[in-house]
Amino acid sequence: MLFKYMLMFLFTQTYHENEGNNFVGAYEIFKPSLIVRDPGLVKRIMIQDFDHFSERRTISNSKKDECFREMLFLINGSHWKGVRSIMSPTFTSGRMRQMYHLVEEKADALIERLQRHCQEKSFVKTKTIYARYVMDVIGTCAFGIECNSINNEEEEFCKKASELNAISARGILRGIALLTLPNSVLNAIGISFTTPPFLFFQRVVEETIKNREMGVKRGDFLDLLLEQREEQSNSNTKTPKYPIKDSTIVAQSVLFLIVGHDTTAGTMAFVSYYLARNPHLQHRLRQELRDIVEEHGTLTYQTIMEAPFLDAIFSGDEQLPGTDVILKKGQHVTVPVWSLQNDPRYWTNPDQFLPDRFLPENNHNVISGTYLPFGLGPRNCIGMRFAFMEAKLALAKVILKFEMSLAPGHEELKLSVVAMKPTDDIMLVFKSLEDEQ
Numbered sequence: 518m519l520f521k522y523m524l525m526f527l528f529t530q531t532y533h534e535n536e537g538n539n540f541v542g543a544y545e546i547f548k549p550s551l552i553v554r555d556p557g558l559v560k561r562i563m564i565q566d567f568d569h570f571s572e573r574r575t576i577s578n579s580k581k582d583e584c585f586r587e588m589l590f591l592i593n594g595s596h597w598k599g600v601r602s603i604m605s606p607t608f609t610s611g612r613m614r615q616m617y618h619l620v621e622e623k624a625d626a627l628i629e630r631l632q633r634h635c636q637e638k639s640f641v642k643t644k645t646i647y648a649r650y651v652m653d654v655i656g657t658c659a660f661g662i663e664c665n666s667i668n669n670e671e672e673e674f675c676k677k678a679s680e681l682n683a684i685s686a687r688g689i690l691r692g693i694a695l696l697t698l699p700n701s702v703l704n705a706i707g708i709s710f711t712t713p714p715f716l717f718f719q720r721v722v723e724e725t726i727k728n729r730e731m732g733v734k735r736g737d738f739l740d741l742l743l744e745q746r747e748e749q750s751n752s753n754t755k756t757p758k759y760p761i762k763d764s765t766i767v768a769q770s771v772l773f774l775i776v777g778h779d780t781t782a783g784t785m786a787f788v789s790y791y792l793a794r795n796p797h798l799q800h801r802l803r804q805e806l807r808d809i810v811e812e813h814g815t816l817t818y819q820t821i822m823e824a825p826f827l828d829a830i831f832s833g834d835e836q837l838p839g840t841d842v843i844l845k846k847g848q849h850v851t852v853p854v855w856s857l858q859n860d861p862r863y864w865t866n867p868d869q870f871l872p873d874r875f876l877p878e879n880n881h882n883v884i885s886g887t888y889l890p891f892g893l894g895p896r897n898c899i900g901m902r903f904a905f906m907e908a909k910l911a912l913a914k915v916i917l918k919f920e921m922s923l924a925p926g927h928e929e930l931k932l933s934v935v936a937m938k939p940t941d942d943i944m945l946v947f948k949s950l951e952d953e954q
């Protein structure tokens with residue numbers, strides 16, 4: 518209950534109790550914070566006045582956390598600018614096209630695995646199976662490693678990745694301490710974020726970099742980062758030089774797992790759940806995908822990224838303007854994404870799964886600054902294109918092969934109060950469409 522009140526109350530309740538105000542001041546126990554309720558202000562903070570609000574919270578000065586602190590998500594100032602400029606070219610659509618075949622291989626393995634579930638007529642733990650798929654994609658694209666966790670339940674990478682992202686009591690306490698205690702106290706207690714699974718992945722990447730330096734190349738994310746480093750040290754380059762250390766590259770590869778594993782698998786599981794609950798939407802999506810296959814012969818990077826209904830199922834995005842407010846330097850600002858995305862002032866029936874609201878012809882109804890699944894502005898999610906590619910491709914293949922339905926006794930979706938995750942796995946039934954023919 519304490520956690521529920523801490524998290525849900527602090528943000529959601531404060532948001533709803535302050536109707537009529539664009540923002541509200543709150544204390545995260547000791548730390549003052551400003552909770553923003555107005556989309557104009559959200560855009561002002563995240564885009565127009567970004568230079569004043571570009572910094573994320575600093576985490577731990579502990580020596581142990583040196584690599585952890587190097588992750589793009591956590592670095593600030595000119596260092597963030599430098600590292601972001603090096604990482605950005607590794608996430609362009611051209612780069613995604615180059616990696617598409619690596620992702621497709623893993624999506625095909627997912628389909629084969631689901632076929633076996635069909636034959637066994639067992640319920641599918643959807644979140645778990647997608648997490649294995651995402652792990653295999655990250656393994657091949659970020660670490661250059663074939664882990665095959667989709668077929669091997671005991672696979673070490675997937676286990677460690679789950680541990681890395683697990684919401685443990687200790688992790689919650691660490692998070693609360695981080696949110697509430699001043700840095701001086703955090704440093705004195707010596708809270709460290711370098712957990713055993715983090716260290717495991719740190720060592721894997723360090724080893725892989727050594728192999729790459731001996732000439733092994735795979736065209737994956739790690740190769741791209743190493744190439745970027747090479748380019749930066751080349752005196753003829755036109756782009757500004759930014760020296761990049763091994764530990765910075767290691768940190769970004771591990772970050773891939775921290776920010777790219779659970780988020781993507783969770784999104785895929787949520788989408789599958791809502792499609793299973795809404796067979797008519799599933800049918801409509803299948804029709805769109807069948808038309809694409811009929812026209813182009815197969816699914817390609819371009820077709821899955823451009824399919825309008827598939828995109829509406831997953832998303833919608835937006836941009837610009839705002840209003841005014843003054844804050845003390847260092848004061849925290851909280852953008853309550855969940856509350857904004859569920860505010861009936863901005864959304865009709867916010868609690869319903871209505872993908873049509875995100876179709877291009879309805880985009881004008883989406884108020885900019887109220888829909889932020891990947892953040893907004895220069896510090897938005899750098900991996901969005903990658904996440905969409907892997908999630909859309911796998912879901913498209915799933916929808917073309919299977920009819921999904923809710924497993925009896927598992928109709929309700931219970932959400933964790935700590936993070937946007939289901940408390941239990943999402944259990945679905947996958948029925949092969951080939952059986953129908």
Ligand code: HEM
Nearest residue numbers: 589590773777780781784890891892893896897898900904
């Ligand atoms: C469905 C999947 C994902 C969701 C919903 C998601 C969401 C987010 C959000 C909300 C932010 C904060 C943005 C802001 O502050 O404005 C973020 C940042 C970030 N995400 Fe993602 N993300 C996903 C997948 C990925 C993947 C696959 C990667 C791969 C590397 C990734 C890498 C990052 C990084 C590096 C940042 C920090 C960017 C910076 O500080 O400059 N994310 N993500």
